[in-house]
Amino acid sequence: MAETPAPIRIAACGCVTPFGDAQASHAALIRGECALRRVPVLGNDGGDPVPLALMPGRPLDETAPPGWLSSVKGLAERLPPGAWGSPGRPVFVTGSNFGVGGLYALGRTGNAAFASWGALPTCTEQLRLALGWGPDVAILSHACVSAHLGLLEATRAIEAGAADEALVLSFDFLSPFVAGGFHSLKILNSEFPAPYRERASGAIGLGDGAAFAVLARGRGDWTLEGQGVYNEMHHFTSNRADGSGFARCLEAAAGAADGRRVWFKGHGTGTLDAGRLEVAEASRAFPGSPITGWKGSLGHTLGSCGLVELAIAIESVRSGIAPGTIGGPGEPMGPSVALDNFGTRGFDGVVCASNAFGGAHAAFLLCHA
């Protein structure tokens, strides 16, 4: 009789935000602190002040080598030792705007020193060399669901025997490129975000962030179940108004959560239509589950948000208290929206969801093993 393989678990996980590591970030959220500060949208080139959460001391403008590299190196020092990027130990780098700060600086200054950190492949290759990894470093980039895809791909690689263990590393650090882009869409403006709250107009904040997760068979305290994705392909920046795309995405997590009490860590950027849709569909799929979101403090860490917020969700379960939704004022979009911190001891798991351009949705159920 064949031996049943051990389940895949999160063997290690961590993040860095402007507040510090996962523990410090969680503690700051519990205290209701906000990392967002108004910064000129184009950095040294000026422009409207917009809410950005930058790493302490890091300017929005890119340097060569990038100022954010020390944050990623510091995070990488907390990885389990080993030959990452070698056969059997692949790396999945995920994110949505890494490299583009170098492109912006190159375009503005013509300084070729920025080129080696510009664009997804070149930036990742420089990082790979800086961290001493082997060549098996894949890049997944699908806007704000990128990190979820890395976790899904890593899980599948291990399930299929294509990897012994896998590292998912996600990083997104802001630049005038991405701040200017979101400002041009008018959703990044002078207002601070108030996720899941009714107000006259929506607004988002953006944040620096990086995180990692190591997945392995039979090692670690945490499981990812019901990993689901769905791509509406309805509109570049809007979801289907009836919520059907997000509902399809949540099917797998809802199936995995069947009969268990869960809380819901949503995307919650601060835009109104998306917030209402999230609250409606999460309440439908997980009746009575409290809904929380942390981008009103951390800002939206873009392609890395799924992994940064996973690390904080783990810290929430570990500590027994989850941060409520930060940002205000305004009435909550539904009775399930948790504005205050709440205890996690009475729950069996947390559903973590992210949403992206193109009507892309992703979710999973995180449980203690």
Next chain:
Amino acid sequence: MRLFFSAMLERHIDLLFTDDAGGESPAATRDRLKGLFPPGSTRRMTTLGLLVGAGLSRVDPGEDDALVYASGYAESCALEGFLGSFPTPSPTLFQTSIHPSAVQQSLIGRQRPIREFLPMSGSSLLAFHAVRASLLMAAPRCVLCGGEERGTWLLEHGLASGRTFAFAAALTRERTGAAIGTLGISRDGGGGALGLAPFFDLLRERKAFDGMVAPGWRLRLKWN
């Protein structure tokens, strides 16, 4: 305990579309392919969006198929245009320049949802990573597509492709009567690399391949 094993992951190639635009101008590519898209929809599409979209229109991914998209530099011309639009950045070019815009331009234009969509980037191992992702997908049918478009000033800095091309292949778990080839990877000793353009050439020329494409990984491409 070491679990990494050497079994081959394999799928059958059911449909294949390749387009090597060569030295064709973006305007000529648009004119050549616009008939494949709804009237008026190609005005804001990128060259890569047109080429990838043309491939997708032929292999026609369904909602329950999986889709893997590979492009190292993606929408280089839209990126150049967006960068050139500062200090008043263009919202349209911002959206268009974001990976994986080429696929979204096509599938949003045709209102074609898809459950699993895995957009990838990379360089010397990109073809291996995209093939591995395709072979790991749970869906019985997976569409593997990709391509590049030639940049201008970004190319001078090594930050864009020097070629314009695209491909789309429908890969199935079960062999059908329409199968034209097989694509598989297996664990092996030694090292190697296979970027997207050389992989595209193998597909375009229907050329068999059996060699190392990444450290520890062999790729076999066979044609019926």
